[in-house]
Amino acid sequence: MKRRLLFFGFGALISIFFLSMGPENRLKDTFYAYMDYFDMDKRVITHLYPNTTDTDGNVIAIATDFTTQAECQLVYYNMTKEDVLTVLEDGEVNFDLSEEDGEPCQYYVIENSVKGFDLAVTFELCYYDDKSVKVMSFKANNEEEVCNF
Numbered sequence: 001m002k003r004r005l006l007f008f009g010f011g012a013l014i015s016i017f018f019l020s021m022g023p024e025n026r027l028k029d030t031f032y033a034y035m036d037y038f039d040m041d042k043r044v045i046t047h048l049y050p051n052t053t054d055t056d057g058n059v060i061a062i063a064t065d066f067t068t069q070a071e072c073q074l075v076y077y078n079m080t081k082e083d084v085l086t087v088l089e090d091g092e093v094n095f096d097l098s099e100e101d102g103e104p105c106q107y108y109v110i111e112n113s114v115k116g117f118d119l120a121v122t123f124e125l126c127y128y129d130d131k132s133v134k135v136m137s138f139k140a141n142n143e144e145e146v147c148n149f
Contacts, residue, residue: 043091044100044108048088048123048133065134072147077140078115084138087112087121094120104128107136117141 007028038040041110064085066074074081078111091112097120105126112119121138139145 040095041091045088045091045092045110047131048108048110048127060140065132067134067136069137069147070135073138076146079115079117081135083114085120085133086114087119087138097122 016027019025064081066081066084070084074084087110089112091110094109094111097109105124105128108123108125110121110123116141119138119140120142122136124134124136126134137145137147
């Protein structure tokens, strides 16, 4: 019995070694995906990406809405919507400024550096009828909020 277990273990180690070699390393990608599961920033940011799935599991792209205040700030800072949404790539959630226990919507502040600006973008995440993500406002370089109506 020990001999069979030893052969099985040796074969498993050899297979893991061969799977980890190669251009498309799925083993490494899967390992990183499992590790990202425990990262709270990544878990929140995945919900803020403007897409959802239908009942069949197909990904449906949804355009992220911007409030009038956020639209005004885009003009003030001479930025595009895509520039502001790049804050989600490797951004960090500021849980001190976020309201994650709100009903029916939660508000998250994501901070990242984009085009030389240190952006802090406030997102609204709602789940009452269907998922909706909205950019409420943003600050650049810790300035006072502009276009505050």
